[in-house]
Amino acid sequence: MNILVxxxxxxxxxxxxxxxxxxxxxxxxxxxxxxxxxxxxxNALEAALQIRDAMEDSTVTVLSMxxxxxxxxxxxxxxxxxxxxxxxxxxxFGGADTYATSYVLAEGIKKVEAEKGLMFDLILAGNESxxxxxxxxxxxxxxxxxxxxxxxxxSLNVEDELIKLVKRSEDVMLSFQGEGPAVLAVTRDINKPRxxxxxxxxxxxxxPLTIWSNEDMKLEESRLGLEGSPTQPGELIAxxxxxxxxxxxxxDATAADAAKAILSVMRKAGV
Amino acid sequence: MKKxxxxxxxxxxxxxxxxxxxxxxxxxxxxxxxxxxxxHNQAMRLMEKAIADEKPDVILIGxxxxxxxxxxxxxxxxxxxxxxxxxxxxxxxxxxxxxxxxFGGKVxxxxxxxxxxxxxxxxxxxxxxxxxxxxxxxxxxxxxxMIEAGEIDSGRKTQGTFRLTGIEPxxxxxxxxxxxxxxxxxxxxxxxxxxxxxIEKLAEKFGGGAGCTRPALxxxxxxxxSSMIGTSGKTVKPKVYIGFGVSGAAHxxxxxxxxxxxxSINNDKDAEVFAVSDYKGVFDAEAxxxxxxxxxx
Numbered sequence: 001m002n003i004l005v006x007x008x009x010x011x012x013x014x015x016x017x018x019x020x021x022x023x024x025x026x027x028x029x030x031x032x033x034x035x036x037x038x039x040x041x042x043n044a045l046e047a048a049l050q051i052r053d054a055m056e057d058s059t060v061t062v063l064s065m066x067x068x069x070x071x072x073x074x075x076x077x078x079x080x081x082x083x084x085x086x087x088x089x090x091x092x093f094g095g096a097d098t099y100a101t102s103y104v105l106a107e108g109i110k111k112v113e114a115e116k117g118l119m120f121d122l123i124l125a126g127n128e129s130x131x132x133x134x135x136x137x138x139x140x141x142x143x144x145x146x147x148x149x150x151x152x153x154x155s156l157n158v159e160d161e162l163i164k165l166v167k168r169s170e171d172v173m174l175s176f177q178g179e180g181p182a183v184l185a186v187t188r189d190i191n192k193p194r195x196x197x198x199x200x201x202x203x204x205x206x207x208p209l210t211i212w213s214n215e216d217m218k219l220e221e222s223r224l225g226l227e228g229s230p231t232q233p234g235e236l237i238a239x240x241x242x243x244x245x246x247x248x249x250x251x252d253a254t255a256a257d258a259a260k261a262i263l264s265v266m267r268k269a270g271v
Numbered sequence: 272m273k274k275x276x277x278x279x280x281x282x283x284x285x286x287x288x289x290x291x292x293x294x295x296x297x298x299x300x301x302x303x304x305x306x307x308x309x310x311h312n313q314a315m316r317l318m319e320k321a322i323a324d325e326k327p328d329v330i331l332i333g334x335x336x337x338x339x340x341x342x343x344x345x346x347x348x349x350x351x352x353x354x355x356x357x358x359x360x361x362x363x364x365x366x367x368x369x370x371x372x373x374f375g376g377k378v379x380x381x382x383x384x385x386x387x388x389x390x391x392x393x394x395x396x397x398x399x400x401x402x403x404x405x406x407x408x409x410x411x412x413x414x415x416x417m418i419e420a421g422e423i424d425s426g427r428k429t430q431g432t433f434r435l436t437g438i439e440p441x442x443x444x445x446x447x448x449x450x451x452x453x454x455x456x457x458x459x460x461x462x463x464x465x466x467x468x469x470i471e472k473l474a475e476k477f478g479g480g481a482g483c484t485r486p487a488l489x490x491x492x493x494x495x496x497s498s499m500i501g502t503s504g505k506t507v508k509p510k511v512y513i514g515f516g517v518s519g520a521a522h523x524x525x526x527x528x529x530x531x532x533x534x535s536i537n538n539d540k541d542a543e544v545f546a547v548s549d550y551k552g553v554f555d556a557e558a559x560x561x562x563x564x565x566x567x568x
Binding site: 016017128130136170182229236242243244258 | 282309311335336337339340342343344346347348350351352353354355356368372373374375376377378379380381382383384385391399418423425427428429430431432433434435436437438439440441452453477478479496502503509510511513519520521522524525528531532533534536543545546547548549550551552554555558559561562563565566
Protein backbone atom coordinates (compact mmCIF):
# COMPACT_ATOMS: atom_id res chain seq x y z
CA MET A 1 0.00 0.00 0.00
CA ASN A 2 1.35 3.43 -0.96
CA ILE A 3 0.52 6.08 1.60
CA LEU A 4 1.04 9.83 1.39
CA VAL A 5 1.00 11.99 4.50
CA UNK A 6 0.28 15.72 4.33
CA UNK A 7 2.33 17.68 6.83
CA UNK A 8 2.31 21.34 7.80
CA UNK A 9 5.04 23.09 9.78
CA UNK A 10 3.31 25.50 12.21
CA UNK A 11 4.33 27.91 14.98
CA UNK A 12 4.56 25.87 18.20
CA UNK A 13 1.01 25.85 19.66
CA UNK A 14 2.46 25.81 23.18
CA UNK A 15 3.78 29.31 22.54
CA UNK A 16 0.70 31.04 21.14
CA UNK A 17 0.59 33.39 24.11
CA UNK A 18 3.75 34.97 22.68
CA UNK A 19 2.08 35.83 19.37
CA UNK A 20 0.95 39.43 19.10
CA UNK A 21 -0.04 42.05 16.58
CA UNK A 22 2.33 44.94 15.93
CA UNK A 23 0.41 48.09 16.80
CA UNK A 24 2.07 50.04 13.97
CA UNK A 25 2.04 47.61 11.06
CA UNK A 26 -1.03 45.61 12.25
CA UNK A 27 0.84 42.51 11.22
CA UNK A 28 1.36 39.35 13.14
CA UNK A 29 4.53 39.13 15.20
CA UNK A 30 5.64 35.60 15.97
CA UNK A 31 9.26 36.29 16.79
CA UNK A 32 10.82 33.65 19.00
CA UNK A 33 8.03 31.16 18.43
CA UNK A 34 9.68 28.02 17.04
CA UNK A 35 8.27 25.99 14.15
CA UNK A 36 7.08 22.45 14.83
CA UNK A 37 5.32 19.75 12.82
CA UNK A 38 1.60 20.33 13.27
CA UNK A 39 0.68 18.02 16.18
CA UNK A 40 -2.13 16.03 14.51
CA UNK A 41 0.03 15.59 11.38
CA UNK A 42 2.38 13.59 13.59
CA ASN A 43 -0.60 11.36 14.42
CA ALA A 44 -1.27 10.99 10.69
CA LEU A 45 2.37 10.05 10.06
CA GLU A 46 2.33 7.57 12.94
CA ALA A 47 -0.83 5.94 11.55
CA ALA A 48 0.83 5.67 8.12
CA LEU A 49 4.01 4.15 9.58
CA GLN A 50 2.01 1.57 11.52
CA ILE A 51 0.15 0.48 8.39
CA ARG A 52 3.38 0.31 6.36
CA ASP A 53 5.19 -1.71 8.99
CA ALA A 54 2.34 -4.25 9.09
CA MET A 55 1.99 -4.61 5.31
CA GLU A 56 4.54 -5.84 2.81
CA ASP A 57 5.49 -3.61 -0.10
CA SER A 58 4.18 -0.47 1.57
CA THR A 59 5.67 3.00 1.42
CA VAL A 60 5.13 6.27 3.28
CA THR A 61 5.76 9.54 1.43
CA VAL A 62 5.51 12.95 3.08
CA LEU A 63 4.30 16.04 1.21
CA SER A 64 4.28 19.58 2.51
CA MET A 65 3.78 23.09 1.19
CA UNK A 66 5.93 25.40 3.26
CA UNK A 67 8.75 27.94 3.11
CA UNK A 68 12.18 26.37 2.63
CA UNK A 69 13.29 27.36 6.12
CA UNK A 70 11.06 24.62 7.51
CA UNK A 71 13.01 21.96 5.61
CA UNK A 72 14.36 20.52 8.86
CA UNK A 73 10.79 19.77 9.99
CA UNK A 74 10.36 17.64 6.88
CA UNK A 75 13.66 15.91 7.68
CA UNK A 76 12.15 15.20 11.12
CA UNK A 77 9.31 13.31 9.38
CA UNK A 78 11.94 11.23 7.56
CA UNK A 79 13.64 10.62 10.91
CA UNK A 80 10.33 9.41 12.34
CA UNK A 81 10.32 6.82 9.60
CA UNK A 82 8.84 8.16 6.36
CA UNK A 83 10.56 6.79 3.26
CA UNK A 84 10.80 9.97 1.22
CA UNK A 85 9.50 13.52 1.18
CA UNK A 86 8.52 16.35 -1.14
CA UNK A 87 8.47 20.00 -0.15
CA UNK A 88 6.56 22.47 -2.33
CA UNK A 89 8.19 25.79 -1.72
CA UNK A 90 7.78 29.04 -3.61
CA UNK A 91 7.06 32.64 -2.70
CA UNK A 92 4.10 32.48 -5.09
CA PHE A 93 2.44 29.86 -2.85
CA GLY A 94 2.48 32.20 0.19
CA GLY A 95 -0.59 34.00 1.51
CA ALA A 96 -2.91 31.29 0.22
CA ASP A 97 -6.22 30.43 1.89
CA THR A 98 -7.29 26.81 2.19
CA TYR A 99 -8.71 26.81 -1.35
CA ALA A 100 -5.46 27.87 -3.00
CA THR A 101 -3.35 25.80 -0.58
CA SER A 102 -5.30 22.61 -1.26
CA TYR A 103 -5.02 23.28 -4.99
CA VAL A 104 -1.21 23.33 -4.82
CA LEU A 105 -1.13 20.26 -2.59
CA ALA A 106 -3.45 18.34 -4.93
CA GLU A 107 -1.28 19.30 -7.92
CA GLY A 108 1.77 18.26 -5.89
CA ILE A 109 0.22 14.85 -5.20
CA LYS A 110 -0.48 14.37 -8.93
CA LYS A 111 3.11 15.28 -9.78
CA VAL A 112 4.54 12.91 -7.17
CA GLU A 113 2.28 10.16 -8.52
CA ALA A 114 3.46 10.86 -12.05
CA GLU A 115 7.14 10.79 -10.99
CA LYS A 116 6.70 7.53 -9.15
CA GLY A 117 4.34 5.99 -11.68
CA LEU A 118 1.82 5.01 -9.01
CA MET A 119 -1.40 6.12 -7.33
CA PHE A 120 -1.50 6.62 -3.60
CA ASP A 121 -4.01 4.25 -2.01
CA LEU A 122 -4.35 6.39 1.06
CA ILE A 123 -3.65 10.01 1.88
CA LEU A 124 -3.52 10.84 5.58
CA ALA A 125 -3.46 14.24 7.26
CA GLY A 126 -4.02 15.72 10.67
CA ASN A 127 -7.64 16.80 11.06
CA GLU A 128 -6.71 20.43 11.54
CA SER A 129 -3.62 22.58 11.85
CA UNK A 130 -2.92 24.22 15.19
CA UNK A 131 -2.57 27.71 13.69
CA UNK A 132 -5.53 28.23 11.36
CA UNK A 133 -7.47 25.20 12.65
CA UNK A 134 -9.98 25.32 9.78
CA UNK A 135 -9.93 21.53 9.15
CA UNK A 136 -10.56 22.41 5.48
CA UNK A 137 -7.40 21.29 3.73
CA UNK A 138 -7.72 17.47 3.87
CA UNK A 139 -11.30 17.66 2.57
CA UNK A 140 -10.41 20.18 -0.11
CA UNK A 141 -7.40 18.19 -1.35
CA UNK A 142 -9.72 15.19 -1.79
CA UNK A 143 -12.27 17.34 -3.63
CA UNK A 144 -9.62 18.57 -6.10
CA UNK A 145 -8.51 14.97 -6.67
CA UNK A 146 -12.13 13.75 -6.86
CA UNK A 147 -11.53 11.02 -4.30
CA UNK A 148 -13.34 10.08 -1.08
CA UNK A 149 -12.71 11.90 2.17
CA UNK A 150 -13.58 11.30 5.79
CA UNK A 151 -12.55 13.59 8.66
CA UNK A 152 -12.30 13.17 12.43
CA UNK A 153 -11.02 9.62 12.03
CA UNK A 154 -10.16 8.33 15.52
CA SER A 155 -9.45 4.69 14.65
CA LEU A 156 -8.02 3.17 11.49
CA ASN A 157 -7.22 -0.39 10.40
CA VAL A 158 -6.22 -1.77 7.04
CA GLU A 159 -6.82 -5.47 6.36
CA ASP A 160 -5.61 -6.51 2.93
CA GLU A 161 -6.97 -3.66 0.82
CA LEU A 162 -10.02 -3.03 3.02
CA ILE A 163 -9.84 0.18 5.03
CA LYS A 164 -11.87 0.18 8.25
CA LEU A 165 -12.23 3.32 10.29
CA VAL A 166 -14.25 5.07 12.94
CA LYS A 167 -15.27 8.71 12.71
CA ARG A 168 -16.21 10.57 15.87
CA SER A 169 -19.30 12.71 15.55
CA GLU A 170 -20.91 14.73 18.35
CA ASP A 171 -23.38 12.12 19.49
CA VAL A 172 -22.43 8.96 17.60
CA MET A 173 -19.40 6.99 16.50
CA LEU A 174 -19.66 6.16 12.80
CA SER A 175 -17.94 3.09 11.36
CA PHE A 176 -16.97 3.11 7.72
CA GLN A 177 -15.25 0.62 5.46
CA GLY A 178 -14.13 0.90 1.93
CA GLU A 179 -11.30 1.16 -0.52
CA GLY A 180 -9.01 3.97 -1.43
CA PRO A 181 -8.00 6.23 -2.82
CA ALA A 182 -9.21 8.46 -0.03
CA VAL A 183 -8.07 11.32 2.15
CA LEU A 184 -8.54 10.52 5.81
CA ALA A 185 -8.09 13.28 8.40
CA VAL A 186 -7.14 11.87 11.78
CA THR A 187 -7.67 13.21 15.28
CA ARG A 188 -5.10 13.33 18.03
CA ASP A 189 -6.47 10.34 19.95
CA ILE A 190 -5.89 7.87 17.10
CA ASN A 191 -2.41 6.98 18.42
CA LYS A 192 0.64 8.26 20.28
CA PRO A 193 3.22 9.42 17.74
CA ARG A 194 6.69 7.89 18.14
CA UNK A 195 9.66 9.97 19.12
CA UNK A 196 12.57 10.56 16.82
CA UNK A 197 15.64 8.57 17.85
CA UNK A 198 19.32 8.92 16.94
CA UNK A 199 19.17 6.04 14.46
CA UNK A 200 16.22 7.72 12.74
CA UNK A 201 18.16 10.96 12.38
CA UNK A 202 21.14 9.14 10.83
CA UNK A 203 18.90 7.30 8.39
CA UNK A 204 16.97 10.46 7.47
CA UNK A 205 20.11 11.99 5.97
CA UNK A 206 20.15 9.31 3.28
CA UNK A 207 16.46 9.50 2.43
CA PRO A 208 15.32 11.47 -0.61
CA LEU A 209 13.88 14.92 0.01
CA THR A 210 12.79 16.72 -3.14
CA ILE A 211 12.06 20.44 -3.17
CA TRP A 212 9.86 21.78 -5.95
CA SER A 213 9.31 25.44 -6.68
CA ASN A 214 6.72 26.70 -9.12
CA GLU A 215 9.34 26.44 -11.86
CA ASP A 216 8.96 22.70 -11.39
CA MET A 217 5.22 22.74 -10.73
CA LYS A 218 4.36 25.17 -13.57
CA LEU A 219 1.02 26.23 -12.06
CA GLU A 220 -0.76 29.35 -13.26
CA GLU A 221 0.22 32.24 -10.99
CA SER A 222 -3.38 33.49 -10.86
CA ARG A 223 -4.39 30.31 -9.03
CA LEU A 224 -1.74 30.68 -6.33
CA GLY A 225 -1.26 32.53 -3.09
CA LEU A 226 -3.42 35.46 -2.12
CA GLU A 227 -4.42 36.10 -5.73
CA GLY A 228 -5.74 32.57 -6.14
CA SER A 229 -7.67 32.72 -2.86
CA PRO A 230 -11.46 33.25 -2.90
CA THR A 231 -11.29 34.53 0.69
CA GLN A 232 -9.42 37.72 1.43
CA PRO A 233 -8.19 38.78 4.84
CA GLY A 234 -9.14 42.10 6.40
CA GLU A 235 -7.93 43.50 9.69
CA LEU A 236 -6.39 41.43 12.44
CA ILE A 237 -7.30 42.06 16.04
CA ALA A 238 -5.98 40.62 19.28
CA UNK A 239 -9.05 40.24 21.49
CA UNK A 240 -8.63 41.71 24.91
CA UNK A 241 -9.08 38.88 27.34
CA UNK A 242 -7.38 40.43 30.34
CA UNK A 243 -9.22 40.49 33.68
CA UNK A 244 -8.49 42.06 37.04
CA UNK A 245 -6.74 39.03 38.58
CA UNK A 246 -7.57 40.11 42.13
CA UNK A 247 -6.35 37.90 44.94
CA UNK A 248 -9.12 35.55 46.00
CA UNK A 249 -7.96 35.74 49.62
CA UNK A 250 -5.24 37.59 51.53
CA UNK A 251 -1.64 36.45 51.47
CA ASP A 252 -1.66 34.47 54.72
CA ALA A 253 -4.93 32.63 54.03
CA THR A 254 -5.17 28.84 53.95
CA ALA A 255 -6.58 26.53 51.29
CA ALA A 256 -9.71 26.24 53.44
CA ASP A 257 -10.12 30.03 53.33
CA ALA A 258 -9.73 29.90 49.55
CA ALA A 259 -12.45 27.23 49.35
CA LYS A 260 -14.78 29.44 51.41
CA ALA A 261 -14.04 32.40 49.17
CA ILE A 262 -14.83 30.31 46.07
CA LEU A 263 -18.15 29.29 47.63
CA SER A 264 -18.98 32.89 48.33
CA VAL A 265 -18.32 33.85 44.67
CA MET A 266 -20.51 30.93 43.60
CA ARG A 267 -23.35 32.01 45.90
CA LYS A 268 -23.14 35.61 44.73
CA ALA A 269 -23.39 34.40 41.10
CA GLY A 270 -26.36 32.20 42.02
CA VAL A 271 -24.80 28.85 41.19
CA MET B 272 -32.72 40.68 -1.59
CA LYS B 273 -30.10 38.28 -0.25
CA LYS B 274 -30.85 34.63 0.22
CA UNK B 275 -29.31 32.94 3.24
CA UNK B 276 -29.19 29.15 3.43
CA UNK B 277 -28.54 27.30 6.67
CA UNK B 278 -27.74 23.61 6.92
CA UNK B 279 -29.84 22.08 9.69
CA UNK B 280 -28.30 18.99 11.24
CA UNK B 281 -31.04 18.50 13.80
CA UNK B 282 -29.38 20.33 16.67
CA UNK B 283 -29.69 23.84 18.08
CA UNK B 284 -26.75 25.27 16.13
CA UNK B 285 -28.86 25.85 12.99
CA UNK B 286 -31.29 28.03 14.95
CA UNK B 287 -28.44 29.82 16.72
CA UNK B 288 -27.11 30.71 13.27
CA UNK B 289 -30.55 31.67 11.97
CA UNK B 290 -31.03 34.01 14.94
CA UNK B 291 -27.70 35.67 14.15
CA UNK B 292 -28.48 35.97 10.42
CA UNK B 293 -31.85 37.56 11.16
CA UNK B 294 -30.20 40.05 13.49
CA UNK B 295 -28.06 41.14 10.52
CA UNK B 296 -30.63 41.22 7.72
CA UNK B 297 -34.08 41.19 9.34
CA UNK B 298 -36.66 41.37 6.57
CA UNK B 299 -34.01 42.24 3.95
CA UNK B 300 -33.23 38.58 3.29
CA UNK B 301 -34.89 35.33 2.42
CA UNK B 302 -33.93 32.53 4.81
CA UNK B 303 -34.07 28.83 4.07
CA UNK B 304 -33.07 25.81 6.13
CA UNK B 305 -32.00 22.53 4.60
CA UNK B 306 -32.75 19.57 6.82
CA UNK B 307 -31.52 16.00 6.43
CA UNK B 308 -31.28 14.50 9.89
CA UNK B 309 -27.53 13.92 10.07
CA UNK B 310 -27.47 11.68 7.03
CA HIS B 311 -23.67 11.81 6.93
CA ASN B 312 -23.28 9.67 3.85
CA GLN B 313 -25.73 11.71 1.77
CA ALA B 314 -25.14 15.25 2.99
CA MET B 315 -23.13 16.38 -0.02
CA ARG B 316 -25.66 15.14 -2.56
CA LEU B 317 -28.56 16.78 -0.71
CA MET B 318 -26.80 20.09 -0.10
CA GLU B 319 -25.77 20.31 -3.76
CA LYS B 320 -29.36 19.74 -4.81
CA ALA B 321 -30.69 22.37 -2.41
CA ILE B 322 -28.06 24.89 -3.56
CA ALA B 323 -28.83 24.26 -7.24
CA ASP B 324 -32.56 24.79 -6.58
CA GLU B 325 -32.26 27.81 -4.28
CA LYS B 326 -29.13 29.64 -5.46
CA PRO B 327 -28.30 31.23 -2.10
CA ASP B 328 -25.90 34.16 -1.60
CA VAL B 329 -24.66 32.84 1.72
CA ILE B 330 -24.47 29.30 3.13
CA LEU B 331 -24.05 28.99 6.89
CA ILE B 332 -23.22 25.64 8.41
CA GLY B 333 -22.73 24.40 11.98
CA UNK B 334 -19.08 23.41 12.51
CA UNK B 335 -19.94 19.88 13.57
CA UNK B 336 -18.26 16.65 12.46
CA UNK B 337 -20.62 16.70 9.49
CA UNK B 338 -20.61 20.44 8.79
CA UNK B 339 -16.81 20.60 8.88
CA UNK B 340 -16.70 18.18 5.95
CA UNK B 341 -19.57 19.60 3.94
CA UNK B 342 -18.51 23.26 4.05
CA UNK B 343 -14.97 22.98 2.63
CA UNK B 344 -16.10 20.40 0.06
CA UNK B 345 -18.78 22.82 -1.17
CA UNK B 346 -16.09 25.50 -1.30
CA UNK B 347 -14.19 23.56 -3.97
CA UNK B 348 -17.26 22.48 -5.94
CA UNK B 349 -18.74 25.99 -6.01
CA UNK B 350 -15.29 27.59 -6.45
CA UNK B 351 -15.84 29.89 -3.52
CA UNK B 352 -14.42 30.94 -0.18
CA UNK B 353 -15.16 29.29 3.17
CA UNK B 354 -14.62 31.00 6.53
CA UNK B 355 -14.13 28.51 9.35
CA UNK B 356 -15.43 28.74 12.92
CA UNK B 357 -16.72 32.31 12.84
CA UNK B 358 -17.13 33.86 16.25
CA UNK B 359 -19.06 36.76 14.77
CA UNK B 360 -20.48 37.92 11.46
CA UNK B 361 -20.56 41.64 10.76
CA UNK B 362 -22.52 43.38 7.99
CA UNK B 363 -20.42 46.15 6.47
CA UNK B 364 -22.52 47.88 3.85
CA UNK B 365 -22.48 45.42 0.93
CA UNK B 366 -19.86 43.15 2.43
CA UNK B 367 -19.97 40.51 5.13
CA UNK B 368 -17.02 40.23 7.48
CA UNK B 369 -16.63 36.79 8.99
CA UNK B 370 -14.62 37.05 12.21
CA UNK B 371 -12.37 34.01 12.38
CA UNK B 372 -10.01 32.98 15.20
CA UNK B 373 -6.43 31.83 14.63
CA PHE B 374 -3.57 30.76 16.87
CA GLY B 375 -5.91 29.31 19.45
CA GLY B 376 -8.01 32.46 19.54
CA LYS B 377 -5.07 34.71 20.31
CA VAL B 378 -5.82 36.54 17.07
CA UNK B 379 -9.12 37.23 15.31
CA UNK B 380 -9.06 38.01 11.60
CA UNK B 381 -11.69 39.47 9.31
CA UNK B 382 -12.40 37.23 6.32
CA UNK B 383 -14.24 38.48 3.25
CA UNK B 384 -15.46 36.59 0.20
CA UNK B 385 -15.28 39.27 -2.51
CA UNK B 386 -17.86 38.89 -5.27
CA UNK B 387 -20.14 36.69 -3.13
CA UNK B 388 -23.56 36.01 -4.61
CA UNK B 389 -25.60 33.25 -6.21
CA UNK B 390 -22.70 32.29 -8.51
CA UNK B 391 -20.18 32.03 -5.69
CA UNK B 392 -22.01 31.98 -2.37
CA UNK B 393 -20.00 32.94 0.70
CA UNK B 394 -19.75 29.89 2.96
CA UNK B 395 -19.06 30.01 6.68
CA UNK B 396 -19.11 27.59 9.58
CA UNK B 397 -20.04 28.43 13.15
CA UNK B 398 -19.30 26.30 16.19
CA UNK B 399 -22.29 25.20 18.27
CA UNK B 400 -22.81 27.58 21.17
CA UNK B 401 -21.12 30.55 19.50
CA UNK B 402 -24.43 32.38 19.10
CA UNK B 403 -27.36 32.26 21.52
CA UNK B 404 -30.23 29.84 21.15
CA UNK B 405 -33.01 31.31 19.04
CA UNK B 406 -36.67 30.63 18.43
CA UNK B 407 -36.42 32.32 15.02
CA UNK B 408 -38.13 30.46 12.25
CA UNK B 409 -37.97 30.27 8.46
CA UNK B 410 -38.82 28.19 5.43
CA UNK B 411 -37.52 24.62 5.63
CA UNK B 412 -36.56 22.20 2.88
CA UNK B 413 -36.91 18.86 4.62
CA UNK B 414 -35.36 16.04 2.61
CA UNK B 415 -36.72 13.67 5.23
CA UNK B 416 -33.63 11.47 4.96
CA MET B 417 -32.51 9.79 8.17
CA ILE B 418 -29.04 8.56 9.01
CA GLU B 419 -28.67 4.91 8.07
CA ALA B 420 -25.99 2.52 6.89
CA GLY B 421 -25.07 2.59 3.23
CA GLU B 422 -22.65 3.87 0.62
CA ILE B 423 -21.37 7.41 0.83
CA ASP B 424 -23.16 9.27 -1.95
CA SER B 425 -21.16 12.43 -2.44
CA GLY B 426 -23.32 13.58 -5.35
CA ARG B 427 -20.65 12.95 -7.94
CA LYS B 428 -18.39 10.20 -9.15
CA THR B 429 -15.34 9.76 -6.96
CA GLN B 430 -12.60 7.20 -7.00
CA GLY B 431 -12.58 5.07 -3.89
CA THR B 432 -15.80 4.18 -2.13
CA PHE B 433 -16.72 3.98 1.51
CA ARG B 434 -19.75 2.53 3.18
CA LEU B 435 -21.23 3.56 6.52
CA THR B 436 -21.44 0.26 8.37
CA GLY B 437 -22.19 1.14 11.96
CA ILE B 438 -23.70 3.89 14.11
CA GLU B 439 -22.99 3.63 17.82
CA PRO B 440 -24.15 6.13 20.43
CA UNK B 441 -21.19 7.77 22.13
CA UNK B 442 -20.37 7.27 25.76
CA UNK B 443 -20.63 10.67 27.27
CA UNK B 444 -18.86 12.29 30.15
CA UNK B 445 -20.72 12.32 33.45
CA UNK B 446 -21.69 15.93 33.06
CA UNK B 447 -22.26 18.00 29.93
CA UNK B 448 -20.22 21.15 30.18
CA UNK B 449 -21.45 23.12 27.19
CA UNK B 450 -24.56 24.30 29.03
CA UNK B 451 -23.23 24.19 32.61
CA UNK B 452 -23.59 27.36 34.71
CA UNK B 453 -20.76 26.24 36.96
CA UNK B 454 -17.58 24.54 35.77
CA UNK B 455 -14.73 22.96 37.67
CA UNK B 456 -11.79 22.54 35.33
CA UNK B 457 -8.67 20.44 35.83
CA UNK B 458 -5.43 21.43 34.11
CA UNK B 459 -2.06 19.71 33.88
CA UNK B 460 -1.31 20.96 37.40
CA UNK B 461 -3.85 18.63 39.06
CA UNK B 462 -1.29 15.93 38.44
CA UNK B 463 -3.25 12.68 38.89
CA UNK B 464 -6.25 10.48 38.16
CA UNK B 465 -7.27 10.86 41.82
CA UNK B 466 -7.53 14.60 41.46
CA UNK B 467 -9.49 14.32 38.23
CA UNK B 468 -11.99 12.13 40.08
CA UNK B 469 -12.19 14.77 42.79
CA ILE B 470 -12.98 17.39 40.13
CA GLU B 471 -15.82 15.17 38.93
CA LYS B 472 -16.98 14.85 42.55
CA LEU B 473 -16.99 18.63 42.93
CA ALA B 474 -19.11 18.93 39.79
CA GLU B 475 -21.52 16.34 41.11
CA LYS B 476 -21.67 17.86 44.58
CA PHE B 477 -22.22 21.45 43.48
CA GLY B 478 -24.29 20.70 40.41
CA GLY B 479 -21.84 21.80 37.75
CA GLY B 480 -19.75 20.39 34.95
CA ALA B 481 -16.24 18.91 35.03
CA GLY B 482 -13.91 20.14 32.31
CA CYS B 483 -10.27 19.71 31.49
CA THR B 484 -7.50 21.23 29.41
CA ARG B 485 -5.74 19.48 26.56
CA PRO B 486 -2.57 18.64 28.54
CA ALA B 487 -4.75 17.08 31.27
CA LEU B 488 -6.61 15.06 28.64
CA UNK B 489 -3.31 13.85 27.17
CA UNK B 490 -2.25 12.44 30.53
CA UNK B 491 -5.08 9.86 30.44
CA UNK B 492 -6.22 10.79 33.92
CA UNK B 493 -9.80 9.95 33.06
CA UNK B 494 -11.55 12.75 31.22
CA UNK B 495 -12.62 12.09 27.64
CA UNK B 496 -12.61 14.42 24.63
CA SER B 497 -16.09 15.74 25.42
CA SER B 498 -14.70 17.31 28.62
CA MET B 499 -11.96 19.28 26.90
CA ILE B 500 -12.43 23.04 26.87
CA GLY B 501 -10.71 25.15 24.24
CA THR B 502 -10.58 26.00 20.56
CA SER B 503 -10.40 22.36 19.49
CA GLY B 504 -12.85 21.31 22.20
CA LYS B 505 -15.87 22.85 23.88
CA THR B 506 -16.59 26.55 24.22
CA VAL B 507 -18.23 27.24 27.56
CA LYS B 508 -20.11 30.22 29.01
CA PRO B 509 -20.74 29.42 32.68
CA LYS B 510 -21.60 31.96 35.36
CA VAL B 511 -18.59 30.72 37.32
CA TYR B 512 -15.53 28.86 36.04
CA ILE B 513 -12.98 27.56 38.53
CA GLY B 514 -9.71 26.33 37.07
CA PHE B 515 -7.33 24.13 39.08
CA GLY B 516 -3.76 23.81 37.89
CA VAL B 517 -4.61 25.48 34.57
CA SER B 518 -1.60 27.25 33.01
CA GLY B 519 -3.50 29.59 30.69
CA ALA B 520 -2.56 28.45 27.18
CA ALA B 521 -4.28 30.54 24.50
CA HIS B 522 -6.32 27.67 23.07
CA UNK B 523 -7.88 26.95 26.47
CA UNK B 524 -8.44 30.57 27.47
CA UNK B 525 -10.32 31.18 24.22
CA UNK B 526 -12.83 28.52 25.28
CA UNK B 527 -13.62 30.21 28.62
CA UNK B 528 -13.43 33.87 27.66
CA UNK B 529 -17.21 34.33 27.86
CA UNK B 530 -17.50 33.02 31.44
CA UNK B 531 -19.01 35.63 33.80
CA UNK B 532 -16.47 34.98 36.55
CA UNK B 533 -13.14 33.16 36.22
CA UNK B 534 -11.37 31.93 39.34
CA SER B 535 -7.95 30.32 38.99
CA ILE B 536 -6.05 28.27 41.51
CA ASN B 537 -2.43 27.62 40.63
CA ASN B 538 0.65 27.20 42.79
CA ASP B 539 2.78 29.15 40.31
CA LYS B 540 2.38 32.82 41.23
CA ASP B 541 3.40 33.81 37.69
CA ALA B 542 0.92 31.51 35.93
CA GLU B 543 -0.31 33.15 32.70
CA VAL B 544 -3.88 32.21 33.55
CA PHE B 545 -4.00 34.80 36.35
CA ALA B 546 -3.90 37.62 33.79
CA VAL B 547 -7.20 36.41 32.32
CA SER B 548 -8.87 35.62 35.66
CA ASP B 549 -11.12 37.72 37.87
CA TYR B 550 -9.77 36.06 41.00
CA LYS B 551 -6.49 34.31 41.54
CA GLY B 552 -5.44 32.01 44.34
CA VAL B 553 -1.81 30.95 44.65
CA PHE B 554 -2.40 27.56 46.21
CA ASP B 555 -1.73 23.93 45.62
CA ALA B 556 -4.71 22.86 43.50
CA GLU B 557 -5.27 19.63 45.40
CA ALA B 558 -5.44 21.40 48.78
CA UNK B 559 -8.20 23.72 47.58
CA UNK B 560 -10.07 20.88 45.85
CA UNK B 561 -9.98 18.88 49.11
CA UNK B 562 -11.11 21.90 51.12
CA UNK B 563 -14.02 22.50 48.73
CA UNK B 564 -15.08 18.86 49.03
CA UNK B 565 -15.27 19.41 52.80
CA UNK B 566 -17.56 22.41 52.42
CA UNK B 567 -21.34 22.17 52.41
CA UNK B 568 -23.26 23.19 49.37
